Amino acid sequence: MIKENFIKLYEHSFRDNWDLPCYTDYGQNTSFTYGEVAKEIAKLHLLFEHCKLRRGDKIALIGKNNSKWCIAYMASITYGAIIVPILQDFNPNDVHHIVNHSESIFLFTSDTIWDTLEEEKLPNIRGVFSLTDFRCLHQRDGETVQKFMKYINQKMKTAYPHGFSPDDIVYTDLSNDKVMLLNYTSGTTGFSKGVMLTGNNLAGNVTFGIRTELLKKGDNVLSFLPLAHAYGCAFDFLTATAVGTHVTLLGKVPSPKIIIKAFEEVKPNLIITVPLVIEKIYTNVIQPMLSKKGMKWALSIPVLDSQIYAQIRKKLIDSLGGRFKEIIIGGAAMNPEVEDFFYKIKFPFTIGYGMTECGPLISYAPWDEFVPGSSGKTLDIMEARVYKENTSDKLGEIQIRGENVMVGYYKNEEATKDVFTKDGWLRTGDLGTIDENNNIFIRGRSKTMILTSSGQNIFPEEIETRLNNLPFVVESIVVERNKKLVALVYADYESLGSLGLDNPESLKTIMDENLKNLNKAVAAYEKVSQIQLYPTEFEKTPKKSIKRYLYDNI
Template sequence: MIQENFIKLYEQSFRENWDLPCYTDYGEDESYTYGQVAQEIAKLHLLFKHCSLRRGDKIAIIGKNNARWCIAYMATITYGAIVVPILQDFNPNDVHHIVNHSESVFLFTSDSIWEHLEEERLTGLRAVFSLSDFRCLHQRDGETVNRFLKHLDEELHEAYPKGFRREDVEYTTLSNDKVMLLNYTSGTTGFSKGVMLTGNNLAGNVTFGIRTELLKKGDKVLSFLPLAHAYGCAFDFLTATAVGTHVTLLGKVPSPKILMKAFEEVKPNLIITVPLVIEKIYKNVIQPIINKKTMKWALSIPLLDGQIYGQIRKKLVDALGGRFKEVIIGGAAMNPEVEEFFYRIKFPFTIGYGMTECAPLISYAPWHEFIPTSSGRVLDIMEARIYKENPEAEIGEIQVRGENVMAGYYKNPEATKEVFTEDGWLRTGDLGKLDNNGNLYIRGRSKTMILSSSGQNIFPEEIEARLNNLPFVLESLIIERNKKLVALVYADYEALDSLGLNQPENLKAIMDENLKNLNSIVAGYEKVSQIQLYPTEFEKTPKRSIKRYLYNSIAED
């Protein structure tokens, strides 16, 4: 068990960092000091108390990264309730499912998302609040939320007649073994699993960040990965808030152009990102320089190459704000060419490894200790082993245990039992090897996950399940081609023949319609760019699973 109490970390931080800047919405006037955040939390606690919320009640949050998203999250965990962050890209059906499955009683949401939700389908919700100003968007019959909110300032004054001061920050006492977060790995009904993360899992990640000084008091970070994901949440938000860091929340799609401008303005001390963002910067900033004829010639001369690499490194560091100590890359495999080049020019980057079920961190090494092609060292509070069905095999499944490992999947004992070995190790579903110094080398994902350009996890099986339900689709396979999703479809030719529809023009019209219908029911980042007809049934294992690896070459065509 981690010694530091997760909730008390924040009680201490708000008191100690009272006057320091805490959360700022990028490009907007909304900005809060730690003291102001603590007061907003106090107001929400009064509301929760008025509504007789109990410890362990669930509160869901869905919307873009902004200061009020963070305040709602902090208010929930410091009250002793369980927070349920939901990705804003999930379609309404998935949001309905997660809110209902988690038994959430309150929902904090952006106004635009609320417009597309159906309140009659959210049967357990008592009230819904706006993430733009915390006003009540909906309350169940018999609730008095609106009436209470009208007099909230008076209620605050009554509770704290001398004004809300730093010594008034006092949060619930809740042991680290209690579940504090439900993080849904997917939003699709039938596939979704609510990962139960305890205070200990969260404290494991945050205290590791504190101990290794990833962030310190007065540092700055730019939060652009979705906070509903464990990775960005653990470091850009939870670790940052625990130490007195100033968090600027981007709240926009992190395109290279938007990011570069934001990096220049914020000048972050640490950058947490996914490979695709770095790979785009490499393509846009570095490649045009090194592909020039004169530059290629200069790089072939031993005495010149070091100087030129130094200049390129400086250009890249300056483009990312110039003040960061390192760039931590995680979430998916890094392009080997980019990794090799960054290592050659001594760019301060490192690659870590984790999963939602570990909140998320499993391995990490600071950039100057990072070994190329690895994913860092297994954390000192974690253990890893490689399970091989065949002892002669070079790689096996990475299995882990330790402080960061989840309590299980919410209301899903079957899935929980399946993901743990009989002796208590978590099966990651990833393949790799471990060296004598504890460095992990990941060689492939048995989970087939694809990472979208904005950092979301895409599970092909879920999109395929929906596509297979559409007319004349017998089976399908989702692959990635040029960073876009493509569906390979084996059509139901027998059914088409029986209706006299097996002509190219009819088939194209049917599949165009299927594509349109599919994209209307999946999340924004799961949209498929095209359907490509495949001439034969896909090859399968004895268990009737498609042998996906046979179709990787099609993805590269």
């Protein structure tokens, strides 16, 4: 058990960092100090008390990253309620299901998302509140929520006649073994499962961030990953708020142009990101430099190459604000070409590994200890092993246990039983190896691995990585059709059109050449039989990995 109480971390932080900036909405005039956030939390606690919310009641939360999202989350957990963050990418039917399945009685949501929901499909909800200004958007018949919120400032004056001060910050006394968060995963079939995370699971992640000084008091961080997802939430938000970091919330889709401008303005001390974002920056910032006339020649000369790489490294660091100690990349597999280049130029990046069921962190190594090709070192509060069906197998399933591992799936004993081994290890579903220094190397998902008739293991992700590096390929999926491999490709139609190459004949010529070059680079048993063009981008999960199951039978 983690010795630090999860809720008390925030009680102490709001007191100790009272005058420091806490949350800022990027591009807007909305900004809160830690003291102002504490006051907003106190207002919501008065609301919860008025409505006689009990410890353990569920409060759902859905909307883009903004200050009010963070305040609603903090108010819920510090009151003793269980927070249910929902990714705003989920469709209305999934949102209805999650709110009902979790038995949430309050809902904090953006006005636009509320317009897509149907109140009659949310029978257990007593009150709905806007993430713009906390006004009551809907109340169940017989409730007095709207009236109470109308006079909330007067209620605060009555409750705190001498004004709200740091001494008034006293949060619920709740032990770390209590469930504090229900995080619904983007399930591949049917509705997603509700991961039950305790205060101990969350404290395991946050205190690791504190102990390793990922963030410190007075630091700046730019939050652009969805906070409803465990990865961004644990570090951009929960760890940051626990130590007195200033969190700027982007609240927009992080396109390369928008995010580089934001990095330059915010100058974050740590960057938490997924491969898709960093790979786009590589494509937009680095590749144009490498493509300049004479660059390949210059890079072939030993003395010049180190000077050029140093210049590229500096330009890249400057474009990301210039003050970060490292970039932590996680959430999906990294393109090996990009990883190799960053390592070659000594760029301060590292790749971590985690899953929602661990809130999320499993492994991490500082950038100067990072082993290329790995996903970091197993955390000191976690254990990892490789389980092999046969002792002769080169790979096995990564299985884990430790402080960060969830207690199970909400109201789903069967799924909980399936995901744990009989001796209590969590099955990750990832195949890989672990070296003598506890570095984890992921090769692929056990569910996506293709077993050939000759007994060869094919990891489609590895073929896709090669294919995605070929001309005019934006993204791809490799699937099995009649015991042959077929690649579905979403092409760079915009670039093709600008060159007048978007006609059927040119497309076929280009993709035939790509297929020929791909098959030269893979093993004989990995050869792809054909490339099949796909007209649109592939549908993604909230952490930007392709929903492969949707394309299995296309």
